[in-house]
Structure formats: structure tokens, C-alpha cells
Amino acid sequence: MRRRILGRSFRNRKARLALAMLSVVLGASLVAALVNLSLDIPQKASSQLRAYGANILVLPAAPPGSDVAYIPESGLGYLEGADLAPSIVGYTPYLYGQVEIDGQRVVLAGVRLDTVARTSPWWRVTGGGVWEVGSGMGAVVGAQVAEKLQLALDREFSVKYGNNIRTFRVAGIVSTGAAEESQVFVDLKAAQELMALEGKVGLVQVSALTGPRPLSQLSQLIEQGMPGVEARVMGQIASAEARVLGKVQLLMALVAALILIASGLVILSTMTTTLLERTTEIGLMKALGASDLRVAELFGAEIGIIAAGSGVVGYLLGYMIALFIGRQVFASSVSPRPAAFLVTLASAILVTLVGSTPPLRRAMKIDPALTLRGE
Amino acid sequence: MITADLALEVKGLTKFYGERVCALDHVSLSVRRGEWIAIMGPSGSGKTTFLNIISCLDRPSQGEVLVNGKDITRLTREELTRFRRETVGLVFQQFHLIPYLNAVENVMLAQYFHSMADEAEARQALERVGLGGRVHHLPSQLSGGEQQRVCLARALINSPGLLLADEPTGNLDKANEDLVMRIFQERRREGYTIIMVTHDPEIAGMADRIVRFDHGHVVAETHNQVAEATRA
Structure with missing residues (x-):
């Protein structure tokens, strides 16, 4: 039944959820690109040094x-x-x-x-x-x-x-x-x-x-x-390059962090609007006997799907960005890294959770008697 | 004293909103198992507050409320939720169906929160209210009367001891009102205890007893000899 509720709910609010996902995908893709490049740049740089002979x-x-x-x-x-x-x-x-x-x-x-x-x-x-x-x-x-x-x-x-x-x-x-x-x-x-x-x-x-x-x-x-x-x-030269790379990575990390914060705010606003729209629905669920935990579970699953979906799509997009940068800057491809995937997924989940927690807590406090009366 | 054949026993029920607004003032009322009570009264007389308290959606400021012999005023929030889903079936004037779930899924929702969803059983419930052919329709594709019948099927799916309805025909035309009230009458014959808030004297006339509220007090109780005789 939970799957049915989630499926119908997603289909019913495609546009809003797409916007929420898009914002997380953007942040996650930058994280994915950053981590992929961070893990690959030093290796690429050292292989370039080796190519120098x-x-x-x-x-x-x-x-x-x-x-x-x-x-x-x-x-x-x-x-x-x-x-x-x-x-x-x-x-x-x-x-x-x-x-x-x-x-x-x-x-x-x-x-x-x-x-x-x-x-x-x-x-x-x-x-x-x-x-x-x-x-x-x-x-x-x-x-x-x-x-x-x-x-x-x-x-x-x-x-x-x-x-x-x-x-x-x-x-x-x-x-x-x-x-x-x-x-x-x-x-x-x-x-x-x-x-x-x-x-x-x-x-x-x-x-x-x-x-x-x-x-x-x-x-x-x-x-x-x-x-x-x-x-x-030449490693000494490589370490000097690594210091420069470190600064570039720091800059990328700052940009990624700012975009993730922006994504969190978009999630916060989207989820707040969504939960406001669904106040009566939540009130009804509670009136029908849904515990706070059950309501949290339903909305948590929606949030989880947004987070995981955005994490996976963000990773793929980010990997393509890293691939493009790798080809343009290092004239070689960037290898996919499991660690980058995990970091991207974790970032997407974290930002979605942080953005969703305040509206979710508000949903838990909804009084069914008041909301069903339209108050 | 707990009486075994009482579905509901309310003693000295008082409800304040804030410090000054007294919605219910020492209301006492008993409802026998299988009895149909119609609650009438002007707006603001305390009818809905009374219904919210006995359906475990609200808490009283004072007094005792015994549902099936259990004092629900002593229950915690979680216990009230559990008690509500196991004991009470709710029918609303506004139907309150989830718009993106079809008829059978709206019924299954109550099963899901109660224990486990069973689509075949939910379909049967819809067939019993005459909606066997509309199970996959969304609320927006159903008429008001049909929506109210889905609401009734949902309220009855977990076989609650107590069926509580707040103006169930308030938004229906005459034809649909008759259809819905026929279902209530069938349930009364099956032994359900029904407490219904209504403004309509004709509908109230179908109940065993009419209880009139005014300014938070029970001001009159009228026994319907005909209805009681029909039931007997």
C-alpha cells in the first residue's frame, strides 16, 4: 500500500517534485564532479609527469x-x-x-x-x-x-x-x-x-x-x-602543483557547498509548500488512525526517494562534467570512483534531509480535528 | 459504574478553548450498543466538539468519556490514535478523500493504518455501498453521493464498534441523501452504534434518539418510538 500511495503521490505532484529534485541534482552533480576530479587530478598530474619522460x-x-x-x-x-x-x-x-x-x-x-x-x-x-x-x-x-x-x-x-x-x-x-x-x-x-x-x-x-x-x-x-x-x-614540482590543485579544489568545494545550501533552501521551500498543501491529507491520515511515526514514514520515504534519485542522477551528471573537464584539461578520461558516488549520495541525502526536517516536524504537529474543520 | 451494554458513557464532560470559551459544559450522556443517536443544535452549540472528543480527536478539559467501558481521557496521544483506528469509524460532511487515490485505495488506506491493506476486502466494502463498478475512479470522477459512500466504506472497513458522522448528508442532493441514509439504516440493523450530528430533522427522525445541544449543554432528549420499534 505504501508503494501505491508513494507512486500516486509522485504522479500527482510531478512538477513540484521535479523542481525539488533538479535543485538537489545540481548540487549533487557539482559534488560528484569535484570528488571525481579531486580523486583523479593528482593521478592524472602524476601520469602527465610520467609522460614527460x-x-x-x-x-x-x-x-x-x-x-x-x-x-x-x-x-x-x-x-x-x-x-x-x-x-x-x-x-x-x-x-x-x-x-x-x-x-x-x-x-x-x-x-x-x-x-x-x-x-x-x-x-x-x-x-x-x-x-x-x-x-x-x-x-x-x-x-x-x-x-x-x-x-x-x-x-x-x-x-x-x-x-x-x-x-x-x-x-x-x-x-x-x-x-x-x-x-x-x-x-x-x-x-x-x-x-x-x-x-x-x-x-x-x-x-x-x-x-x-x-x-x-x-x-x-x-x-x-x-x-x-x-x-x-620532479615530485617536488608535483607537490607544488598539488598545492595549486588544493586551492582549486578548495574553491570548487566552496562553490559546491554554496550550491548545496541553495539546494537545501529550495528543498525547504518546496517541502514546506507541499506539506502546507497536504495539511488536510495529513490530518485525515491521523484521523484514520495513522500514528505520527506512520505519517513520518510515508513522507520520509518520499524524501528518501527524492534524495536517492537526485544523488544517482547528480552523480551521473557530475561524472559527465568531470569527464568533460578531464578531456579538456588533461586530455584523458576520468575513471568512475565508488567513493565519489558514495560522497555524492551522502550529500544529496543530507541536504534533502536538512531541508525537509522543519516542514516534516510541522507535519507531525498537525491537529487532525482542526485541519478537518478547515482551520 | 461501567454498564456492559453501553457503547458510550459521558460524565460531566467539559471543554474550554482558552480560558473563556466553554464549548461543552458538564455534558453527561449514555449511548447503548447498537443505538443510533442524532445530535442536533444550532451552530456553536458544542456538537462537533462533542463528536471530536468521543472520536479521540480532541481531549476534554474535565469529565469522563468511556467508550466501550474504557476511559479515553486517561489515554496518551499514541494510545488515543490506536484506540481511534480500532474503535471508531468517521464519516465527514466534506468526505475527505485523498484526491490522488482511487476509490478502492481510499478504502485500503484505513486498512493500511489499522493493520494490513486487503484490496479484495476493500472492493467488497465498496460493493456493499453500491460502488462495485467505480472502484478505480478517482474522487474527482465521482459524484458527491458516491464520494460519501466511499467515505462510508472506508469508515466501516475495519468493523469499528462506533460509527461517528458529522453532517454526512450536508453536501448531498436528495437522491444521494436517500442512498447514503439507506446505508446508515442497514448498518444500524447490523448492530452498529451510530452517533450522527445533523441539522436535518428528517434525518434525525431516523435515529432512535435525538439529543439537542445548546450553549454546550444537553437541553433535550427525544426518543423516537417508531425508529426504536423498527429496530426492535
């Missing part, structure tokens, strides 16, 4: 500017040595310098062009990426630099560093969505000659497996084997 950054220990602010290229052999053998997958040395191209200041990076494509797989290079390693002429130009200096493919351009001038040819244009787009990449040897820093590199990106040894232990080994360098685990 490099997880240890080797830097000169001395402050920049001094002669020792470079790492001797000859020392890089240690990274291929037996001490680190099973762990190091590969490494790419970089030498940075500020140069002038057509009178504009640009950051030039000397890299080993044959390895950078492997350690930086997220680079999108147009123009076939003919790096011309042998001649040292080829240059990969960041998209922003190419646009600013009108450097089209195959165009030759002069690079001035101090009094040294060298000519390169655009072999590719790189898009990364990051700082690389405002840089120019040339062969390491060519950059060393241009900057008169033969045999020196500014930093080394190292790709290491995390399985055989912890990264912290590897970085210690590198510092011991290569005096004058500092080996930073």
Missing part, C-alpha cells in the same frame, strides 16, 4: 652566473654507468641562453635533438621535424616565436649571442601549450659553440624507472657520482 632534474649546485653554474658534459657519462644502470632509461642535457633574433630577445635552448623527441613526447612538431643533427643547422622554433618573428618552415635566420652570430634554418615549429612555445631549440653542440660554452650544459632531464629504486635514492646517487650538481626529484 623525465622525473629527475639535474642542476648545477652553484648559483647561476658563476662559471661553475654549468654541468660538464663529460660528467654525464655517469648517468649511463653501472651504478645507475637498471634505473636510468635516458637523459637529455639542455643549455639555455638569451639570444637576439631580428633584434628580438629570445631564449635559445641547446638540446640533443635526437633524444629530446623521446624525452618530451608531448611536443607537437609541425613541418616534419627535420632536425638536421649532422649539419647543426636545424632549429625547432616555438609557435609563439615563429608567429612573432614570422619564421616559416625552411626559412633561415641569424642568431646573435654576444658577438657571435650563427645561422639556422627552421626545421619545425613546436606547440606544447607551455614555455617551450616562446623558445628556439637547436643542436646542443651548435648552442655550445654559439655561447662559447663548449662541453657544458645547464641542466639535465633524467628519465628513471621508479620500480628498482626510489627516486630519492637515485637522486642521492647522482649527487654523489656527479660532484657539483643537485638532483631534484
Whole structure:
């Protein structure tokens, strides 16, 4: 009988219940999106770092500017040595310098062009990426630099560093969505000659497996084997990112909380109106012998259905939002999380319960004798 | 003293609303089992207050109300609710049917609050009041007389000892009034105790006894010899 009463009651008040559910669905969907992303963002961020290939950054220990602010290229052999053998997958040395191209200041990076494509797989290079390693002429130009200096493919351009001038040819244009787009990449040897820093590199990106040894232990080994360098685990960078993410999550949580409060108010107003409309009905139920508990049970079931229905729909909607954000921001899908479902459901139930309690308590106090007289 | 054949015994029943309004003033009245009482009186004379108290919907300020020998003035709120659903059948002037439940479901509602809903039994109850063909109609699809008959079927479904009706024909035309009153007469023959508030002398004339209220007092009691003889 309870099912019949609930079914008929729902059908009778479709529009009002739809409004109540919609408000909870909105709040719940935001909670679902937030929790799904919160659980997935750190993992996605770390997988992105892994996709970068490099997880240890080797830097000169001395402050920049001094002669020792470079790492001797000859020392890089240690990274291929037996001490680190099973762990190091590969490494790419970089030498940075500020140069002038057509009178504009640009950051030039000397890299080993044959390895950078492997350690930086997220680079999108147009123009076939003919790096011309042998001649040292080829240059990969960041998209922003190419646009600013009108450097089209195959165009030759002069690079001035101090009094040294060298000519390169655009072999590719790189898009990364990051700082690389405002840089120019040339062969390491060519950059060393241009900057008169033969045999020196500014930093080394190292790709290491995390399985055989912890990264912290590897970085210690590198510092011991290569005096004058500092080996930073990229996790430090990840933790800095995590702090930023934490702030973004806090903002999302605040917005979700505000929307949930608004949902609670909508539920409060909807349920109050509904119970006012149904005062005679409640009075009649009591006159027919329904205990307060039975009345609460009937209305509680309605509230429960609204809460659970909104929680499930909100979760599905929220998951789709998280999926969309995941694809747009991280270029990957977000995995469904049972914990996110539980948190969403709990939020929907909580907000519906809190919003429904005052009108429900009022319903319990309805005097059947008065309401049946129309008072 | 509790008399075994009394369905209702009221002694010194007084009801105040606030400090000044006295709706009932030391009312005493006894109703035998199977007796039909019509309560008449002008508006504000205390008829509905009396009915609300004996139907356990309201509490008296003073006095004793014994229904089937049990003093309901001593019951807690929960006990009153239980006593009401087990002992009393209510018929209202405004019918008070749940608008989104059909006829049989409205009857089943009383079963549901009493013990367990039984659709077959609820259908039978509707057939007994001549609504066998209207069980799936919503209240809005029924005439006033039909709605009142659903209300009667609902009041009778749990076989209460006491059938209380407040102006049951107040909203009906003559034809429907006759139909509804025929059902009351049948129930009286079956042995139900009926207490009915009415303004209509013709309907009151069907009762065994007419009790007149005025200003919270019982001012007159008239025995209907014909009705009592018919019943006998």
C-alpha cells in the first residue's frame, strides 16, 4: 500500500517534485564532479609527469652566473654507468641562453635533438621535424616565436649571442601549450659553440624507472657520482602543483557547498509548500488512525526517494562534467570512483534531509480535528 | 459504574478553548450498543466538539468519556490514535478523500493504518455501498453521493464498534441523501452504534434518539418510538 500511495503521490505532484529534485541534482552533480576530479587530478598530474619522460632534474649546485653554474658534459657519462644502470632509461642535457633574433630577445635552448623527441613526447612538431643533427643547422622554433618573428618552415635566420652570430634554418615549429612555445631549440653542440660554452650544459632531464629504486635514492646517487650538481626529484614540482590543485579544489568545494545550501533552501521551500498543501491529507491520515511515526514514514520515504534519485542522477551528471573537464584539461578520461558516488549520495541525502526536517516536524504537529474543520 | 451494554458513557464532560470559551459544559450522556443517536443544535452549540472528543480527536478539559467501558481521557496521544483506528469509524460532511487515490485505495488506506491493506476486502466494502463498478475512479470522477459512500466504506472497513458522522448528508442532493441514509439504516440493523450530528430533522427522525445541544449543554432528549420499534 505504501508503494501505491508513494507512486500516486509522485504522479500527482510531478512538477513540484521535479523542481525539488533538479535543485538537489545540481548540487549533487557539482559534488560528484569535484570528488571525481579531486580523486583523479593528482593521478592524472602524476601520469602527465610520467609522460614527460623525465622525473629527475639535474642542476648545477652553484648559483647561476658563476662559471661553475654549468654541468660538464663529460660528467654525464655517469648517468649511463653501472651504478645507475637498471634505473636510468635516458637523459637529455639542455643549455639555455638569451639570444637576439631580428633584434628580438629570445631564449635559445641547446638540446640533443635526437633524444629530446623521446624525452618530451608531448611536443607537437609541425613541418616534419627535420632536425638536421649532422649539419647543426636545424632549429625547432616555438609557435609563439615563429608567429612573432614570422619564421616559416625552411626559412633561415641569424642568431646573435654576444658577438657571435650563427645561422639556422627552421626545421619545425613546436606547440606544447607551455614555455617551450616562446623558445628556439637547436643542436646542443651548435648552442655550445654559439655561447662559447663548449662541453657544458645547464641542466639535465633524467628519465628513471621508479620500480628498482626510489627516486630519492637515485637522486642521492647522482649527487654523489656527479660532484657539483643537485638532483631534484620532479615530485617536488608535483607537490607544488598539488598545492595549486588544493586551492582549486578548495574553491570548487566552496562553490559546491554554496550550491548545496541553495539546494537545501529550495528543498525547504518546496517541502514546506507541499506539506502546507497536504495539511488536510495529513490530518485525515491521523484521523484514520495513522500514528505520527506512520505519517513520518510515508513522507520520509518520499524524501528518501527524492534524495536517492537526485544523488544517482547528480552523480551521473557530475561524472559527465568531470569527464568533460578531464578531456579538456588533461586530455584523458576520468575513471568512475565508488567513493565519489558514495560522497555524492551522502550529500544529496543530507541536504534533502536538512531541508525537509522543519516542514516534516510541522507535519507531525498537525491537529487532525482542526485541519478537518478547515482551520 | 461501567454498564456492559453501553457503547458510550459521558460524565460531566467539559471543554474550554482558552480560558473563556466553554464549548461543552458538564455534558453527561449514555449511548447503548447498537443505538443510533442524532445530535442536533444550532451552530456553536458544542456538537462537533462533542463528536471530536468521543472520536479521540480532541481531549476534554474535565469529565469522563468511556467508550466501550474504557476511559479515553486517561489515554496518551499514541494510545488515543490506536484506540481511534480500532474503535471508531468517521464519516465527514466534506468526505475527505485523498484526491490522488482511487476509490478502492481510499478504502485500503484505513486498512493500511489499522493493520494490513486487503484490496479484495476493500472492493467488497465498496460493493456493499453500491460502488462495485467505480472502484478505480478517482474522487474527482465521482459524484458527491458516491464520494460519501466511499467515505462510508472506508469508515466501516475495519468493523469499528462506533460509527461517528458529522453532517454526512450536508453536501448531498436528495437522491444521494436517500442512498447514503439507506446505508446508515442497514448498518444500524447490523448492530452498529451510530452517533450522527445533523441539522436535518428528517434525518434525525431516523435515529432512535435525538439529543439537542445548546450553549454546550444537553437541553433535550427525544426518543423516537417508531425508529426504536423498527429496530426492535
